[in-house]
Amino acid sequence: MRIVIIGVILALFSACGSGKKSDEQAFLEGLDSAKAEGPSISEGVIGDILQQIPSPLEISVLLKESGRKYNVGYLNSPDNISKYNSNYKKALNLGVYGTDLGYTNIYEQNQDGVKYMASIKDLADGLNIGQFFDIETIGRLATNSKNLDSLLLITTQNFNSINHYLQTQNRSNLSVLFLTGGWLEALHITCEVATSNPANKELQETIGEQKIILENIMLLLSFYKESDQNMASLLTDMEELKKIYDKVNITYTYKESTFEIVDGVMVIKDNSSSTIQITPEDISSIRSIITSIRNKVIS
């Protein structure tokens, strides 16, 4: 009987131990040498702001839906990867390439997409987060345009997992850079397309609306300005961009929404409205500064 009891107790202890980190996880964490000295605010607050940043995929869909043609010339060459040796550059360009991959996926340019996948996997491996990028599945889905929905889903989930993991590992600085790079590339592509289509008001408004995201990104970068020289320098560049965005005026009029139920879905009618005042000169200045910042990031 005693043996049985001891056995049960041992089994209990081993079950309690199942919540411990696996050896593999412990090894991977041991490899993580990219922890920053620390932000000036809690990781939780940073996570709350990070989650607000919209996916660059939304802009790629906007460009495609508005009839703009695919142009690989807008994107950062996947061959530039050899230039990215620091964690700072790797994280920023992981975001840049993430946006570029989304753009190629939306336009179903799978041959280009495969090159971006390889570069993304390399950068992610370099940051010890490669385990979250399922290149095998993504590569397989990319071979057939019928898999577009699955391809977009898996890619988005992989990037969400990377962000979540970085935040749980107190490496939110890399998450901030990753999202900043992605946003920067999306704004760069939008500016390029808008310049080729100067009469397109929707694109101009999209550029103007980025004022809201810029404020969030600057806030995030400011948390690291004392502890990270690179992020402080990037913040200084963003301050130049903000000077132009200060001229952009966004007004908002709230009006209570209404709704109807359609096939079990509550469909809201948004009765509020907003206007965005942005001039062609503002667009030109924003494009110029974005090009300058991006050149620093991708070179």
Add this chain to the structure above:
Amino acid sequence: MKKLIIIVLSVITLSSLEVIGQCNSETLSNQCIPKLAAGFNFLKSYKIEKGGKDYVEYSYVFTKGTQYMINICAVAQPTDGIVVSLYDSKRNKVATSKVNGQFIAAIAYPCNTTGIYYIQYTFDGSTGYCGGSTLGFKR
């Protein structure tokens, strides 16, 4: 000896109950992804677990001209008393998924104003206080 056996068995039983009572919000949010209506692209999945506060809140920048869909999945249908409410950047309520006592599992929101929106989940007669949710978009 009998006492010891009772203690050990009690610990095992209580541990099992804890496992059963655990909230698997990640699985529930994954189950929600295919429930996004056709044409919507997946953006985020959200865990809904009652913590210290009476509500669970996330935020996201919605863009003018884009339609968003938020759906809720829970163990009990349709939402196990989970209600999602949407607030704009000035905390004006834009939508809530409980109407006339009915719990709606999905909200579609064609956005007219770019800005930060707060997606707040509350519990109204919930039994499990556990669910998952996804956010999708289409142009």
